[in-house]
Amino acid sequence: MERPIAYDKLAREDRLIRMRAREVAQLKIDQGLPPFPDLLSRDSIKERVHGIMVGELQAMEGAGRTVYDFPDAPWEFTMDMARQVWDESRHVEIYVRLLEHLDGYIGEFPETTILWRCACAEDAAARVAGVNRGLEGLACDVFNQLVHIARRMGDPILERAVDYVLADEITHVRMGSKWLTRLTEGDPERRRLAIEFQETIDERFNLGGIRREGPHELVPISIATEARREGGFTDEEIARLIRTTQRSAVY
Amino acid sequence: MTHPLAGHLEVDESAKTIRHYRYAVERMTRILGGWMALTPELSAKLLMGRHVWDNAQHADAWGKRLPELRAAAQVSEPANPRVVAFLDAVEAAERPEQTVERVVAIYRVLKPHLLATYKSHLATANAVYEPPTCRILARCIEDERRHVAAGETVLRHLLRTPELETRARACEARLWLLLEAAGGVTGAGAVTRVSAAAAFPAPSSDDAAEFIRLEQSTGTWSITPALAQALTAFGDALIAGDTSGARRWLAPDVELGPALDTRLRAAQSTRHAVVAFARVGEQRLVKLRLDGGHDGVTLLIRWAPDGSDWRIAALEAVSASAAPPAA
Numbered sequence: 001m002e003r004p005i006a007y008d009k010l011a012r013e014d015r016l017i018r019m020r021a022r023e024v025a026q027l028k029i030d031q032g033l034p035p036f037p038d039l040l041s042r043d044s045i046k047e048r049v050h051g052i053m054v055g056e057l058q059a060m061e062g063a064g065r066t067v068y069d070f071p072d073a074p075w076e077f078t079m080d081m082a083r084q085v086w087d088e089s090r091h092v093e094i095y096v097r098l099l100e101h102l103d104g105y106i107g108e109f110p111e112t113t114i115l116w117r118c119a120c121a122e123d124a125a126a127r128v129a130g131v132n133r134g135l136e137g138l139a140c141d142v143f144n145q146l147v148h149i150a151r152r153m154g155d156p157i158l159e160r161a162v163d164y165v166l167a168d169e170i171t172h173v174r175m176g177s178k179w180l181t182r183l184t185e186g187d188p189e190r191r192r193l194a195i196e197f198q199e200t201i202d203e204r205f206n207l208g209g210i211r212r213e214g215p216h217e218l219v220p221i222s223i224a225t226e227a228r229r230e231g232g233f234t235d236e237e238i239a240r241l242i243r244t245t246q247r248s249a250v251y
Numbered sequence: 252m253t254h255p256l257a258g259h260l261e262v263d264e265s266a267k268t269i270r271h272y273r274y275a276v277e278r279m280t281r282i283l284g285g286w287m288a289l290t291p292e293l294s295a296k297l298l299m300g301r302h303v304w305d306n307a308q309h310a311d312a313w314g315k316r317l318p319e320l321r322a323a324a325q326v327s328e329p330a331n332p333r334v335v336a337f338l339d340a341v342e343a344a345e346r347p348e349q350t351v352e353r354v355v356a357i358y359r360v361l362k363p364h365l366l367a368t369y370k371s372h373l374a375t376a377n378a379v380y381e382p383p384t385c386r387i388l389a390r391c392i393e394d395e396r397r398h399v400a401a402g403e404t405v406l407r408h409l410l411r412t413p414e415l416e417t418r419a420r421a422c423e424a425r426l427w428l429l430l431e432a433a434g435g436v437t438g439a440g441a442v443t444r445v446s447a448a449a450a451f452p453a454p455s456s457d458d459a460a461e462f463i464r465l466e467q468s469t470g471t472w473s474i475t476p477a478l479a480q481a482l483t484a485f486g487d488a489l490i491a492g493d494t495s496g497a498r499r500w501l502a503p504d505v506e507l508g509p510a511l512d513t514r515l516r517a518a519q520s521t522r523h524a525v526v527a528f529a530r531v532g533e534q535r536l537v538k539l540r541l542d543g544g545h546d547g548v549t550l551l552i553r554w555a556p557d558g559s560d561w562r563i564a565a566l567e568a569v570s571a572s573a574a575p576p577a578a
Contacts, residue, residue, distance in 0.1 A: 011347040013293065024531060062288075064288060065285060065287075067284030075314065078281075085303040086301060089297050109529055109531070110529050116288075
């Protein structure tokens with residue numbers, strides 16, 4: 001098997017339609033819609049849940065590739081990544097069931113592979129920085145907000161299930177924080193490049209100002225400060241993320 | 252009568268056997284991890300996803316046992332070069348359309364063999380001085396039984412045609428020969444395996460039947476009558492080679508294009524079917540599969556409402572998945 005594989009080798013059933021994220025966003029903007037689904041209606045929540053479901057699928061596949069792609073990494077690293085595969089596979093099941101709960105189906109919205117592309121970094125340290133801290137950090141933001149909105153809507157199924165997934169994601173962020181440090185010990189250049197990669201991803205997923213600090217009901221994606229802290233982000237890192245969201249161009 | 256302190260393996264031999272187990276299990280863990288992205292079918296993807304962690308824990312338990320046997324921790328060692336060749340052959344099934352081969356390799360060959368090997372080891376291990384090994388064997392046996400049963404359930408779902416059944420049998424026979432030539436994962440000679448029929452029903456933590464249900468949970472596409480009519484008319488026109496009839500559905504700035512036109516004509520398709528249906532706001536994305544002729548073609552079409560009618564705002568040929576729509 002190739003190590004690593006080209007990002008366009010990601011295999012899917014026919015029922016999923018793959019599109020570039022910016023193309024989907026543009027199609028929506030052209031129709032006068034927000035580029036990223038809000039949480040104001042059951043239908044837009046369904047679209048967001050579908051996006052999370054394919055994200056979990058790609059996260060499972062990405063963690064699996066990390067198990068395969070880095071046979072010379074420390075064994076404990078492989079163990080953490082294998083554990084993440086198991087968690088993500090359960091998350092896929094949870095989100096497919098939540099999609100059913102919301103009267104949706106797999107393939108109802110296009111799949112974007114921006115997350116998978118980020119999971120194809122060639123260096124293990126960059127991959128954990130980008131995926132476990134950048135993308136799983138984003139997952140903490142999104143899930144934390146979704147739990148809050150579900151509670152407000154009076155949907156205990158959504159609230160409870162997503163809250164358990166959030167707990168797992170915090171664990172994955174913690175793994176990322178641990179391995180970013182351990183894999184780059186004594187190699188400041190590797191660490192710098194890994195962090196730079198993570199910041200590129202953070203910037204990308206600020207989604208042109210859609211992610212920002214603020215109340216769950218008013219902000220499209222609110223930054224989960226406390227969950228991020230639990231995952232090992234320092235106060236300085238959180239403050240920096242908030243600053244970058246303030247300078248991100250609006251779509 | 253056998254003396255209670257009689258044993259089959261010296262300490263060093265026990266460590267060596269464990270390194271051989273660990274080699275097979277570690278490689279299986281990594282292979283399953285790598286395969287998920289290359290496997291289109293959700294049921295098989297989730298099956299692998301559930302078992303990567305169990306397998307990693309087995310490799311870890313074997314690796315931790317080694318220092319207790321005066322050996323270095325977490326070391327894998329193949330029994331011989333033929334074991335390496337066997338696992339290389341397992342790993343080779345990486346094309347998207349080879350899901351059947353992937354599942355057969357792990358769930359009809361390697362795991363049933365590991366299960367039989369572990370059971371045989373447990374049956375002969377000394378109950379007085381080998382309990383630490385026996386505990387690991389018992390856990391691995393329980394998990395492997397569950398895995399084999401789950402794998403068999405998914406495999407039965409995947410084997411939809413006689414041709415796939417033939418491929419599965421051929422793959423199993425080929426890999427089994429390689430494993431026999433290696434003398435099994437320990438290189439010890441007699442190679443056995445436990446059949447799936449002897450395995451437990453899968454509990455809910457890796458319920459293969461549920462993975463299959465999730466794969467099939469596409470639901471009903473909400474296609475309006477006007478769009479359904481447009482889709483049918485467009486597909487019919489393509490199959491009939493009626494280019495002007497097909498163009499009637501294109502928005503003014505959209506072209507069928509000579510390359511696509513040539514490809515569609517060469518395909519000589521005899522039927523069409525919608526295989527995916529997605530929404531972007533008011534627009535609809537449709538994958539239309541044309542086949543039955545020389546070569547199948549899958550079109551990705553974006554339909555936009557145009558008053559009470561629908562028009563094609565974009566279309567392109569895309570590569571088809573190796574996985575047919577869930578039955």
